[in-house]
Amino acid sequence: MAQASEIEWTDATWNPVTGCTKIGPGCDNCYASRFAERWRGIDGHPYEQGFDLRLWPDRLEQPLRWKKPRLIFVNSMSDLFHKDVPVSYINSVFETMESADQHVFQVLTKRSSLLRKYINQRYQESVAPDHIWLGVSVEDREHSSRIEHLKQANASIRFVSFEPLLGPIGKVNLGGIAWAIVGGESGPKARPMDPKWARELRDQCLRQDVSFFFKQWGGPRPKSGGRTLDGEIWDGFPVHRMKKPMSEMFARS
Structure with missing residues (x-):
């Protein structure tokens, strides 16, 4: 079902597909x-099939029933593509x-x-449509070709999500990219993110007029390391490309 989200850059998640492969x-x-x-193996649970791919046709129309505008992360538990x-x-x-153009949909894929x-x-x-934001995940330099594919769409x-950021990206041309998210890995086996990698991306975003969002440092839990980069919270959104100011479209605290 669609749910309120604790992910800092969205309001809700919508999972018409669950499950994936690495x-x-x-x-x-x-x-x-x-x-x-x-x-x-838990009968009746939405994830009784674990992380095997599953389609949920009964969830397809959920956003149409949400009248209040919100940012919706599509398939937080899968990959639509x-x-x-x-x-x-x-x-x-x-x-x-x-059809549900009262919302902004954030579609992210590898x-x-x-x-x-x-x-x-x-x-x-x-x-x-400009209420459907399309993005790719890039974890290191070796997978930066995904950015070029996105620019050709x-x-x-x-937008690009550099999360989990596992290595330096290096110099990158962000022309045509509206938004960049950077975050470290979280969980019991989290791999550390070097601050240099995050700063390098932030500085390139600032030079290339790309909205920059620093999500987290990561660690055993998502909030373990906090969200400040060089003493600041970076909550950039591509609001200059939206029809209305963020404050008028979404009720974000």
């Missing part, structure tokens, strides 16, 4: 997999998002080439 080092200690596998999610089902998810292919087929003569608002 495709890179950023997936090694996946929080969603760790959570879901606790319930494997997993190769085993049928295109027809992805179409249904996009139809809901297109499968960047599949995102690019789908978006460019769906919006051949235009771009995705017909999107209005593009």
Whole structure:
């Protein structure tokens, strides 16, 4: 079901798909997999199948029933562009998002080439609506090609989540990117994030006019290391690209 979220950069989560498979080092200690596998084999539990991929058609229209505008993270417990999610089902998810334009939807994937292919087929003569933000996760320099795939997609608002940040990204061209999120890994096997990596990304965002959001340092728990970077809270959002100020669209505390 759709739920209020403790993730700092969103208001709620919506999971019309759950479950996934690992495709890179950023997936090694996946929080969603760790959570879901606790319930494997428990009859009647939403995660009785653990983290195996599952479609939830009965959840497809949930955002249409939410009248109050909110930021919605799509598939916090999966990846919409997993190769085993049928295109027809992805179409249904996009139809809901297109209709529920009182919200902003945040779609995040590691499968960047599949995102690019789908978006460019769906919006051949235009771009995705500006209330559907499209993003990719990048954990280190070796996976930065995902950013280029995203830049090639017909999107209005593009964002990159550098979380968990597992290594330096180096110099990166963020042209066409509206928003960057940076965060360290959390959980019992969390790998530390070097402050230099976060500062390097922050400084590049500032130079390239990209909204910068510092989510967390990480550690055994998400809030273990706090959220300040060089003594400041960085809560940048791409508000300059939205139709209304954030304060008018969302009730954020």
